[in-house]
Amino acid sequence: MVNWTEMDQQVKAWIMEAGAFIRESFQHSLSIQTKSNPNDLVTNIDEETERFFISNIRKTYPSHFILGEEGQGDELSSLDGIVWIIDPIDGTMNFIHQQRHFAISIGIYEDGVGRLGYIYDVTHDELYYAKRGSGAFMNDVQLPALSEVTLEKSLIAVNATWLVKNAYFDEKRLVSLATTVRGVRSYGSAALELAYVASGRLDSYLTMRLSPWDFAAGKILVEEVGGNVTALSGKELDMMKTTSVFAGAPGLHKRILTDFLLEK
Known part of the structure; x- marks a missing residue:
């Protein structure tokens, strides 16, 4: 029998320890490597932080x-x-580049069902977390259920990859969406953007291409605050594959999906 409450406390302790290590690294130079392309970067801090979590989980x-x-986990x-x-x-x-707008993201799933989710804004010391069926919190303050907002008054985040032609859909539809909403943002961290949707700082978040570790916790x-998280097609996310991601409050999610994302 899994003691989710005990696990929750353990994960939070590990996250705080890892966050302190990352903040301390601001005083030192980084070893930076590229992965799939010159802009797909990884540092020694990424790798050491992942090793820290993996070592503790294994034990x-x-x-x-x-x-x-x-790539230090399981196949x-x-x-x-x-x-x-x-x-x-x-x-x-x-x-x-900035030493801000990044986060530690951990999602814990049981047979494909999300049980515990954590997104830690290291620089601002803001821990967003959720336990299935118990709501979502930011630094021990419970987040309210998402309230409805009209499209025209909404603030949304869209990953800048929409500027490049892609295989998902005609980007002109996103241009139309961007000129209808109140404002558009792009923070460069999917985890934080999903946390902002959960906390009401953003009303919706859309991106063309994310890996499971980018959205597992945010989903x-x-x-847990009543929002919807799907692919841009409206279909359920495939937790084992790279996919588009679209999050928002139910009413706004439905309107954006119907009026801007789905083929007419």
Whole structure:
């Protein structure tokens, strides 16, 4: 029998320890490497932070599985069992250039169902977290259920990759959306943007392409405050694949989906 409350306290302690390590790293130079392309960056801090979490998980929960961005976890073909989906630093480019607008992101799933989600804004010391069925919180303050907002008064975030032609849909539809809403933002960290949707700082978030570790925790948070998280097609997210992601309060989610994203 899984003691989710005990696990929740353990994860928070690890996150605080990792956050302190990352903040301390601001005083030192970084070792920066590229991954899939020159702008897909990873630092020694990403790798050391992921190793920290993996080492602790292996010791404390040896039967659990790990899916991590930096490739130090398990080779998985499903989310059977208990799976930790970890991004040690979501927003690495922001971390390197700005030392802000990045986060630790951890989603814990049981047989494909999100149980615990954590997004820690290291620089601002803001921990967003959720336990399935118990709501979502930011630094121990419970987040209210998402309220409805009209499209014209909404503030949305859209990943800048929409500027480039892509295989998902005609980007002209996003131009139309951007000129209808009150404002558009792009923070460069999917985890933080999903946390902002959950907390009401943003009303919706759309992106063309994310990996599971980018959205696993945020999905749990948004759903715990009554929001919807789907692909841009409106279909359920595939937690094992790279996918588009679209999050928002139910009414706004439905209107954007119907009026701007789906083929007429």
